[in-house]
Amino acid sequence: MEPNVQARFAARAKIIKAMGHPTRLFIVDTLSRGEANVQELTKAIGADMSTVSRHLGLLKEVGIIRSERRGSQVYYRLQIPCVLNFFDCVESVIKLTAEEQLKLAE
Amino acid sequence: MEPNVQARFAARAKIIKAMGHPTRLFIVDTLSRGEANVQELTKAIGADMSTVSRHLGLLKEVGIIRSERRGSQVYYRLQIPCVLNFFDCVESVIKLTAEEQLKLAE
DNA sequence: TTCTTATTTGGCAATATCGCCAAATAAGCA
DNA sequence: TGCTTATTTGGCGATATTGCCAAATAAGAA
Numbered sequence: 531m532e533p534n535v536q537a538r539f540a541a542r543a544k545i546i547k548a549m550g551h552p553t554r555l556f557i558v559d560t561l562s563r564g565e566a567n568v569q570e571l572t573k574a575i576g577a578d579m580s581t582v583s584r585h586l587g588l589l590k591e592v593g594i595i596r597s598e599r600r601g602s603q604v605y606y607r608l609q610i611p612c613v614l615n616f617f618d619c620v621e622s623v624i625k626l627t628a629e630e631q632l633k634l635a636e
Numbered sequence: 637m638e639p640n641v642q643a644r645f646a647a648r649a650k651i652i653k654a655m656g657h658p659t660r661l662f663i664v665d666t667l668s669r670g671e672a673n674v675q676e677l678t679k680a681i682g683a684d685m686s687t688v689s690r691h692l693g694l695l696k697e698v699g700i701i702r703s704e705r706r707g708s709q710v711y712y713r714l715q716i717p718c719v720l721n722f723f724d725c726v727e728s729v730i731k732l733t734a735e736e737q738l739k740l741a742e
Numbered sequence: 743t744t745c746t747t748a749t750t751t752g753g754c755a756a757t758a759t760c761g762c763c764a765a766a767t768a769a770g771c772a
Numbered sequence: 773t774g775c776t777t778a779t780t781t782g783g784c785g786a787t788a789t790t791g792c793c794a795a796a797t798a799a800g801a802a
Contacts (some may be wrong), residue, residue, distance in 0.1 A: 531662060531682050531684060539658040539665070542726045547656025551760090552645040555652065557646075568779060576637050581761050583780055593733035602769045602778050610732060612725035619718035620648045626716060627699035657790090674749060684802045689750055689792050708748050 534588075548592045549613060552576065554585045561595060562614050565607040646734060647718045654698045655719060659683065659712050663712075665674040 531539075549555055553575055560566060560574060572579045586606055589595045596609045608614075608618065637645075642680045648680055655661055659681055666672060666680060674692065678685045702715045714720075 531659075531680065535662075536658060537661045541730060542723070543656050543658045543661045545726050545729050546652060546661065546722060550653025550656040552642060552649045553637075553760095555649045556641075556645045560740050564649060569777095574637065578762055579779070580763080580781080582761085587780080594730045594735070599768085599779090604779065610725065610729050612728060615721055615725060616650070616652060619716065620651050622718060623651050623699045623716050624647060630699070659790095673772080675747095682794055685749070686751080686793080692789085705749090705798085710749065 543592070544593045545594065548589055548594060549616065551585070554589055555580070555591060556614055557582075557585060558594065558608065561606060561608045562611070565605045567603040567605045569603065571606070651698045651700065654695055654700060655722065657691070659688070663688075663691060663695060664700065664714065664719055665723070667712060668712045668713055668717070671710045671711045673709040675709065677712070 547567075549558060556575060557571060559573065567578060568583055571586070573583045575582055586595065586597070590597055590606070593609055594613055595606050597604050597606050599605075643673070655664060662681060664675060667675065672680075673687060674689055680690045681688055691700065692703070696703055696712070699715055700719055701712050703710050703712050705711075
């Protein structure tokens with residue numbers, strides 16, 4: 531793979547990889563229904579706040595979400611809503627895989 | 637996060653994560669233009685064939701691609717074309733991030 | 743069968759990710 | 773100022789990923 535092609539795919543993969551974690555995907559899903567601050571997300575997720583903050587930082591770094599400090603809280607929201615399109619496709623992969631498994635079981 | 641919700645997001649994230657690697661994303665992109673065997677992909681990627689085979693195995697395991705042996709070769713193809721939708725969205729994330737960077741530089 | 747090619751798998755070292763605790767920073771309030 | 777809350781960051785151990793080499797497996801040809 532040529533270096534510039536490699537770099538392009540690395541940049542793309544970095545963004546996709548950011549969503550490739552259960553907690554971060556949950557965050558994206560949650561933010562699709564409106565902004566939330568770290569506290570709220572931490573409560574919904576049930577992990578240490580520092581862990582949630584790190585996941586948020588990663589999503590923000592790649593440009594999927596953005597943050598806005600309001601007083602002592604930091605609110606996050608989706609920067610690019612099209613990432614929600616991933617969900618439907620992923621569900622279809624899961625569904626088809628399940629169907630294939632059923633066929634094998636017959 | 638409740639256990640069943642956690643499991644759902646874990647299953648989804650696993651599929652997205654499979655695409656979150658430069659080589660695997662390249663493979664998906666390549667296969668979108670038609671099937672290819674391990675040899676051809678290995679040549680295009682420039683890594684060890686064993687490495688490519690492992691990437692293919694992972695993509696196959698999560699249901700994004702499927703394989704078909706024909707003689708001594710194994711051909712791979714996209715199982716779910718909708719994964720290509722990811723590319724446009726990812727590009728828009730990259731583009732917007734670049735624009736934000738430009739603004740900061742002013 | 744033996745030889746050659748195509749692919750996968752075992753194993754391992756290097757690196758990256760993850761999640762927690764503790765400490766640092768930021769903001770608001772008394 | 774000092775106190776409290778919200779968030780981020782340093783650091784670390786545990787785990788996962790990655791890529792290579794070597795060996796195993798699969799298929800075809802001599």
